Amino acid sequence: MSTTPRLTALDALHRSLGATMTDFAGWDMPLRYGSERDEHNAVRTRAGLFDLSHMGEITVTGPQAVDLLDYALVGNISTVGNGRARYTMICQEDGGILDDLIVYRLGETEYMVVANASNAQVVLDALVARAGGFDAEVRDDRDAYALLAVQGPESPGILKQLTDADLDGLKYYAGLPGTVAGVPALIARTGYTGEDGFELFLKPEHAEGVWKALTEAGAGVGLIPCGLSCRDTLRLEAGMPLYGHELTTSLTPFDAGLGRVVKFEKPGDFVGRKALEAAAERAETAPPRKLVGLIAEGRRVPRAGMQVVFGGEAVGEITSGAPSPTLGVPIAMAYVDAAHAAPGTEGVGVDIRGTHEPYKVVALPFYKRQK
């Protein structure tokens, strides 16, 4: 296996901006440009610009594209309207989560599946394997797209300067083809920050021009480039799961508290149906550990893998933790035994390198934007 990291079309630009780079799923990606706290706050209050070109785009086309997706994924893709997007998951036969995905319907018989960078190959392989017998084509489009995201309350105003597309008519979780700064783009009102914002799928050769145009258009309202570090604290505050942390192959969507994405009512069989029906029943009769939010009373930061304790005994495990720039205290997501999972539960601690630091159980998300 090659150990040379993959570079996005914006690599030289990131370096010229002084980004601290990090390896992420085999890609060399910007971790932060300056202070990750400033970048986080910019997205919450103004706007931030991200390079997300490491995400994995897979196109599924053909007369039976939707039938293939309904069979391969747990969602009901046949109910997704043209120009809309859907959050869904792809599971194993045993119900374990292979990845969480966003599926965009680009046309009558054309869909784009966006997988996490770390799982893009796994998802591609699974879709190809599951496509047998369907009149549909699965195409690896990872190299066909660069992906920029402009996120934050100022993002509609910034993007409006560069496009004729009807942004006001573009709903959350919808996407439409248009032009941005004179080049073709799929403009989607999606993101992973808890803020209003847009994701722009472009040809890689256009990425630098669009990045610069967005930087210029946003300069007056405080848009700054943002790295993966603040993307993680933003999504954590927004209570959004991250594959490898809240979601793994050893959990079903029901174990992750996301059973609602599994659509048993859709016609036909789908991969994992039997196991997921059993998991749904188990969740009813014997609730699994629940995904909860924890807010620190002190200042030490919980990290993934640390134990949640109650009366000296382990009652759960941290899946993600970080200092919250918005709340000003450390926060975490954790799977916790049902007995200690109710919001307001007191006496819960996190074992941070041998010390039991006090934490309070809260409902997710930690942060919800005012609309």
Add this chain to the structure above:
Amino acid sequence: MSNPQQLRYSKEHEWLSAVEDGVATVGITEHAANALGDIVFVQLPEVGSTVTATEECGELESTKSVSELYSPVTGEVVEANQDVVDDPSLVNSAPFEGGWLFKVRLTAEQDDLLTADEYTAFTAG
């Protein structure tokens, strides 16, 4: 990034001030502060405790990770910087000044610390 000439440096990225009346000040370098990112929590050795050269004596927590703090010298801690405990971002904004960490009364000379030029070369390598 420039490393002040009057300080000496460890390979664990601490700096040590010149010794005055047997006492020297310890902090972490700008290089280390930049590498850690925004520092959100510091745990410093307690006043009166003994620290040992190259051994762990506290921790620095940043957004993404926690790192051990090592002492560049051996001695008794005579002061801990309460300002950085209250506002850890001082370590990022002024690592060589207001972001100093603790003062130590040396009980042994530490010979293998680097000069500013040697440290600059070390971090460039």
